[in-house]
Amino acid sequence: MTETQTPPGATTGPDRSRRPGTGTTATRVLGILALVAVAWLVAFGLGFSPADRDQEESVRILYVHVPTIWVAYVAFVVTAICSGLYMFTKNHALGFDRAAGASAEIGVLFVALTLVVGALWGRLTWGVFWQWDARLTTTALLFVTYIGYLAVRRLGGSHHQRARRSAVIGMLAVLLIPLVHWSVRLWRSLHQEATVLRTDGQVKMDGLMLFSLFVGVVAFALIYVWLMLHRTRVMALEDALDDHGLEAALAARRAEGEN
């Protein structure tokens, strides 16, 4: 994937009918599916699913709060795997690095969404925006850690320098998460117990609510994939622009010298 292919839309040839962009048929279909899933989520989350006995209407926040954090976890795992693939495969393909970066960006976005929505939910059910509880604190640290990762990606240098540095950080971050979680658990433990991902296999939730949650997971997963595809393509374009920009500047200087 180290190719310097002409990315979709970047052609300046005779094919003027295609608008420049990162969209392809696949992403358009995926985008429409994601929109349908979101519409479905709105219908089930705000309409069909029942209100909770204790939390009443505020429970509907769950359908955004939980799917976003699950997808964010998956995104960070994808970052770690792609970082590993970059580091340990022979040809060190930059494609893996871009996928790792794009996944981390979307992960950070989703964690931010979880935190904001969670703070609003906390205000409604606990009476405060923030509690120094184990899961909240861990999530906040996770958020900051990946902001750091994104900052490392913008340090500069060649594409492979960027890829190597961020791959190391991407893998170390995965090492860090269990340590942070363990320390914070020991430190504090108000957040409700996990209701779906329980170790005893018992799900304590109303069927329709569970289904709405499932719709939420599907919707956010589709959004994740759609954003991933576009973002990696934009990153490939950015890299190509960097390479091309340098060559163009050199050529311009040479041309100046000749005149």
Next chain:
Amino acid sequence: MRVWRVALLVAGKDLRIERRSRVVTNQIVPFAAVTMVMFAFALDADVVLQRVAPGLVWLATLFSMLVLVQRAYAIETDDGGLDALRVAGVDPAALFLGKALALAVQLAVLEVILLGTAVVLYGAEIRLEGGVLLVTTLITATCGLAVVGTLYGGLAAGFRGRETLLPLLVLPVVAPVLIGATRAVESALGTAGAVVSEGWPWVGLLTVFAVAFGVGGTLAFGPLIDE
């Protein structure tokens, strides 16, 4: 062990530079001391200060560590020292361990001074039965901080904007050390009636942290600085 011999040489070199330049004694220790005085201004109450003394000691250590790490790499990158060491065939693992060792020694000295400051300024009391726990905590926490500092310092070394990037990278990573070391020192000092035995699980956490990042850093340092 060749790696350790080289590591000791690197550590010796770093410490010799520090001893001769006196940046640690003339700037970093006073900075840490000023931080401790500033905490007292911010938390204007004797009782509160005694209660939070262990945490403030570690916070001051973390802030000073950021300065120490910048310094440890500034002396390398200014004259291309890091590249020279690599060209001379120094094993990156030895380089990492050496620099971490030098940083650990400086941090340990700083922590002892800060603890002394807490006793004098905040009225913290060191008790005999918590002695072993206190020393073990200082050693394990210092090792954890040193390896993380060295690893992330090496990453940011030689780039524009490293002064601002380093705190962002390092502080979330060392959060477990801050939590663990603070609780362990509270137990050792008996702050707010804490018992010594409560401190040991935290030392376990600190040890796992130090070992995990020590091994991770030794392996990752090569690819990081090899540009």
